[in-house]
Amino acid sequence: MxxxxxxxxxxxxxxxKACEVACKQWNQLPDDGFALTGMSYDNTAALGASTWRHxxxxxxxxxxSNQMADGFSWLFSSDVCKHCARAGCLESCPTGAxxxxxxxxxxVQQDICNGCGYCVVNCPxxxxxxxxxxxxxxKCTLCYDRLKDDxxxxxxxxxxxxxxxxxxLDELRVRARGRVEMLHEQGMQEAxxxxxxxxxxxxxxxxxxxxxxxxxxxxxxxxxxxxxPTKNVGQSWLSMAFAALGVAAVALGSVAASRHGxxx
Amino acid sequence: xxxxGRDIDPSLGMLLGEGSGQQVKRDDERxxxxxxxxxxxxxxxxxxxxxxxxxxxxxxxxxxIDIPIYYFLGGAAGAALALGAAVQLAGxxxxxxxxxxxxxxxxxxxxxxxALLVHDLGRPMRFLNMLRVFRPTSPMNVxxxxxxxxxxxxxxxxxxxxxxGLLGHVGSAAGYGAGLFGLGLAGYTGVLxxxxxxxxxxxxxxxxxxxxxxxxxxxxxxILDILFEDRRSxxxxxxxxxxxRLAELGCGFAVExxxxxxxxxxxxxxxxxxxxxxxxxxxxxxxxLVISLIPGHSRSRRKWAGVLGAxxxxxxxxxxxxxxxxxxxxxxxxxxxxxxxxxx
Ligand code: SF4
Numbered sequence: 001m002x003x004x005x006x007x008x009x010x011x012x013x014x015x016x017k018a019c020e021v022a023c024k025q026w027n028q029l030p031d032d033g034f035a036l037t038g039m040s041y042d043n044t045a046a047l048g049a050s051t052w053r054h055x056x057x058x059x060x061x062x063x064x065s066n067q068m069a070d071g072f073s074w075l076f077s078s079d080v081c082k083h084c085a086r087a088g089c090l091e092s093c094p095t096g097a098x099x100x101x102x103x104x105x106x107x108v109q110q111d112i113c114n115g116c117g118y119c120v121v122n123c124p125x126x127x128x129x130x131x132x133x134x135x136x137x138x139k140c141t142l143c144y145d146r147l148k149d150d151x152x153x154x155x156x157x158x159x160x161x162x163x164x165x166x167x168x169l170d171e172l173r174v175r176a177r178g179r180v181e182m183l184h185e186q187g188m189q190e191a192x193x194x195x196x197x198x199x200x201x202x203x204x205x206x207x208x209x210x211x212x213x214x215x216x217x218x219x220x221x222x223x224x225x226x227x228x229p230t231k232n233v234g235q236s237w238l239s240m241a242f243a244a245l246g247v248a249a250v251a252l253g254s255v256a257a258s259r260h261g262x263x264x
Numbered sequence: 265x266x267x268x269g270r271d272i273d274p275s276l277g278m279l280l281g282e283g284s285g286q287q288v289k290r291d292d293e294r295x296x297x298x299x300x301x302x303x304x305x306x307x308x309x310x311x312x313x314x315x316x317x318x319x320x321x322x323x324x325x326x327x328x329i330d331i332p333i334y335y336f337l338g339g340a341a342g343a344a345l346a347l348g349a350a351v352q353l354a355g356x357x358x359x360x361x362x363x364x365x366x367x368x369x370x371x372x373x374x375x376x377x378x379a380l381l382v383h384d385l386g387r388p389m390r391f392l393n394m395l396r397v398f399r400p401t402s403p404m405n406v407x408x409x410x411x412x413x414x415x416x417x418x419x420x421x422x423x424x425x426x427x428x429g430l431l432g433h434v435g436s437a438a439g440y441g442a443g444l445f446g447l448g449l450a451g452y453t454g455v456l457x458x459x460x461x462x463x464x465x466x467x468x469x470x471x472x473x474x475x476x477x478x479x480x481x482x483x484x485x486x487i488l489d490i491l492f493e494d495r496r497s498x499x500x501x502x503x504x505x506x507x508x509r510l511a512e513l514g515c516g517f518a519v520e521x522x523x524x525x526x527x528x529x530x531x532x533x534x535x536x537x538x539x540x541x542x543x544x545x546x547x548x549x550x551x552x553l554v555i556s557l558i559p560g561h562s563r564s565r566r567k568w569a570g571v572l573g574a575x576x577x578x579x580x581x582x583x584x585x586x587x588x589x590x591x592x593x594x595x596x597x598x599x600x601x602x603x604x605x606x607x608x
Contacts, residue, residue, distance in 0.1 A: 028284035038306035039317045046319060050283075056316060060309040088461060094405035095390075096397035110282050114393045115386015117326040118404045121460040121592070126322040135386025138283065218599050219309060221316030225602035229459045230401045232469060236458035240473030244447040246511075247343060247477050251350035254503035258496055259356070 003104035004147065005208035006156065006164055007172040008078055009179060010220070011066070011191065013163040015041060015076035019053040022158035026143065027052065040074070046221075047079055049129040052140040053155050054079045058219050066188045066214070077220045078164055080155070081106065081127045081140035082195065083208035084228065089119035089128050089139075091230040097137075104169070104208055105142035113137050124204070124226035142209075169208060173197065176212060183212075190214040194222060203227030315595040322461055324592040325585075330384040332585035334377045335453050336578045338411070339480030340487050341373025342450030345418055347484060347504060349443020352425065352436055360426055362497040367422035367439065369487055370446060374415040381411070403456040410452055414445035450480035457588065463529045463601045464591035468519050475515040475580075481508030482549065483577035489570030493563055502556065509553045509573060512580065516546055526604050528597045532590035533583075541583035548576030 023029070029050045037043050040057035047054045058075040067073045087106045090098040097112035098119060108119075108128075115135040119128050128139040143153035151157070156166035165172060176193055183191035191214050193200065195207035203226050217224045307318045315321075325331075348366030351359050382391045394408035417438045424435025454476030458469030465472065485505025489498065523530035532538045552572035555565055591597050 028279045028281040030284075037317075039319075048323075058309050058316070060311065062311045091399075091401040092404065092459065094397075094399065094402045094408055095393040096399060097393070112390075112393055112396075113387070114390035116394070116404060117384075117386065118402070118456075120323045121325050121462055121588075123323065124461040126320065126461075129323050130326045130386050137386075216314060218595075219314045219316065221319060221321055221595065223321060223598055223602055225606050226461075227466075227602075229461055229466060229469075232466075233401065233403065233455065233459040236403075236455040236469045236473055239470045240451040240455050240477070243474040243477040244451050247346055247447060247450070247481055248350070248443075250481065250504060250507045251343075251347045252353065254347075254500045254507075255350045255354045255356075255359070257503055258359075258499035259354075 003169040003208060004142065004167065005083060005104070005169045005172060005210070006080060006142075006153075006166055007176045007210060007212070008080070009163050009165065009176070009212045010075065010077040011163075011183065011188075011212060011214060012161045013055070013076040013078055014161055015055055015057055016160065017044075017055050018158040018160060019078050019155035019164055020044060020051070020055060022154040023053040023140075024051075026146070026154035027141070047081070047127050047129075047139075049131040049138040052080065052138075056220055058215070062215075064190060064214060066183075066186075073215075075215060075219070077211065077213070078155070078159075079220070079222075080209050081142075082125055082204070082210070083140075083142060085198065085205040085208065086228045086231070087204075088122035088124055088228040088230060089137075091228065092118050092122035094118060101142075101144060103142065103144075103147050105144065105147075106139075107141055107144050108137055108139060110136055110138075122229050124223055124228060126221075172210075176210070179212060188214065201226065203231065313596070315599065319595065320593045321595040321598050322592045324589045325460075325462075326386075327585070328384055329582075329585075330380040332581040333578075334380045334384075335476065335581040335584070336479075336483060337373040337380070338377040338453060339450045339476060339577070339581075340483040340574075341370045341377060341418070342414065342446035342448070343477070343480040343484035343508070344373065344488065345370035345414065345421075345442045345446025346444075346450070347488075347500070348421070349440050349446070351500075352439045352443075358496055359500075362492075362494075362500065363439070364422065364426060365488060365492050365497075366484075367418055367425065367442070369484065369491075370414070370418040370442060371422050374411060374418055374449065378411055378415055403452055403459050407449075407452040407456060410445055410448040414442060414449045417442035417445055447477075451477045457584065460588070461598075462588050462592045463526075463594070463597040464523055464532055464587055467523050467526065467529050467601060471515060471519050471522055472584075475512070475519055475584075478508055478511035478515050479577045479580050481505070482512045482552075483574050484508070486552070486570040486573035486577065489566050490574065493566075495561075498566060505569075505573060506553065506556060509549050509556075509576075512549055512577065513546065513553070516542075516580070526597070526601045528594065528600045529591065531594065531597065532587035536586075536590055538583050538585075538587035538590050541579050541586060545576050545579035545583050548572050548579060550576075552576055 040059040042057040064073040113136040194211040196210040198206040351363035399405040421439035454473030556569035
């Protein structure tokens with residue numbers, strides 16, 4: 001099988017939202033209401049339990065080297081679950097409902113999830129969410145059902161510019177690095193890869209869905225240096241152990257002290 | 265197969281998938297929950313300090329008030345069970361009754377707490393799925409095991425520990441076990457919040473377990489003081505409670521300081537509902553400490569100290585809960601925290 005993933009090249013995204021629609025359609029996800037947000041053409045707002053692709057529109061008075069408009073830039077980026085190499089959602093899931101598949105993607109087994117909501121606060125990207133009505137956690141499955149049948153995930157299939165590329169991760173990484181070099185040669189020095197390897201993003205040990213960006217991650221609502229919480233949980237257990245020893249000592253001490261007059 | 269004249273299989277158009285048939289919340293509600301601004305007031309993406317239109321980076325906790333109440337009850341139960349085991353260990357006949365009370369506080373706290381936990385699940389009927397794996401990387405899984413050990417042990421201890429013969433031995437063994445599991449029960453919730461992406465919790469992940477254990481100690485002593493009265497045991501709860509309240513105050517102060525390394529991260533402790541609760545908690549605990557320290561024996565004063573102390577601990581748990589939500593809503597808290605680490 002091998003590791004599969006997405007390479008999202010934001011420089012060729014045209015903001016058509018075909019990926020959003022294809023995802024909703026294939027996965028039979030409900031709409032999340034029709035409200036205007038005032039955030040450029042983005043009325044989807046965020047990823048969530050029923051939105052597994054979200055195209056961000058960044059419209060602002062900042063000049064970027066590839067955009068002609070004087071002192072103005074417009075960026076599009078199709079966001080998705082990153083299928084982290086070390087996934088906060090998976091490692092924190094108390095039921096084992098979230099698993100790593102044979103494609104190295106992160107998958108929520110809906111027949112097991114009991115809706116504890118712990119993955120929601122463990123994802124450093126704010127991806128996974130619990131559905132109000134059915135009580136379980138939902139997120140992108142990397143179209144697990146399609147992969148099983150050797151098909152490309154719906155979003156990548158629908159993307160008309162190949163901004164979303166799906167394939168073997170090793171191959172995608174090579175292609176992505178080539179693309180960055182190409183952009184640099186063309187004078188677009190801002191281009192860089194986000195989360196393409198463990199070295200680039202040690203906190204998650206790399207993302208199976210990585211991005212080519214041309215501005216700070218914050219602009220796209222991506223964290224600059226995400227760390228999977230479970231990486232540091234040992235520190236918490238250690239301090240709990242010391243504190244628990246303290247409580248035990250106080251308990252024994254208070255019982256012992258009560259024997260000899262002591263306090264009151 | 266029935267067709268409508270076109271060469272289409274109508275069953276292909278039916279929504280039968282796992283994800284279908286869902287109803288999402290109404291749009292305006294959803295929008296308002298995230299960003300209570302009319303669309304023409306949407307912030308621009310700034311050049312120097314960008315966020316995505318001030319949208320949250322993270323998802324906020326979906327937990328309802330069951331959870332802070334559980335923190336409080338589970339904590340008090342755990343610390344009471346630890347105290348009960350210490351009493352057992354002392355083997356003092358005079359304290360038998362007090363040890364039993366500790367066990368009962370443990371039983372009531374862990375059972376109500378457990379019920380609250382189940383109630384907060386999206387799928388309560390699937391609670392037992394928590395126990396289908398043992399996953400040390402997940403504090404919630406470890407906690408589920410701790411709770412399912414602590415509650416039955418506490419019940420066994422409460423029923424049998426003062427009996428004669430074999431049952432008595434089983435009961436007292438259960439009492440020691442409950443003491444150990446109780447320490448876990450009072451502390452793991454601190455590890456659980458520390459192990460999240462929420463910037464405030466993440467920054468204070470080493471302190472949260474200590475704060476939770478301190479608060480548990482204080483609340484166990486407070487509850488025992490409110491419910492029961494006799495001279496010998498009040499000496500025990502006095503020492504236990506004073507240590508707990510002092511540790512609770514000190515630890516709260518340390519949490520503010522550590523979170524304050526990145527001022528944006530500490531903000532929920534100073535402003536909003538969570539800030540108000542946090543200050544209330546400090547004031548109540550301090551008041552309870554002062555009252556309990558006035559020399560001379562007075563039954564009513566001890567009860568008042570207990571009431572204030574318990575309310576202080578409860579307010580603290582709610583403060584931690586709401587501060588987490590506020591912190592998750594603030595993208596700048598995460599961004600600045602992570603940038604600070606990148607420079608360091
Ligand atoms: S992005 Fe979030 S939901 Fe997706 S794998 Fe990583 S931690 Fe899990």
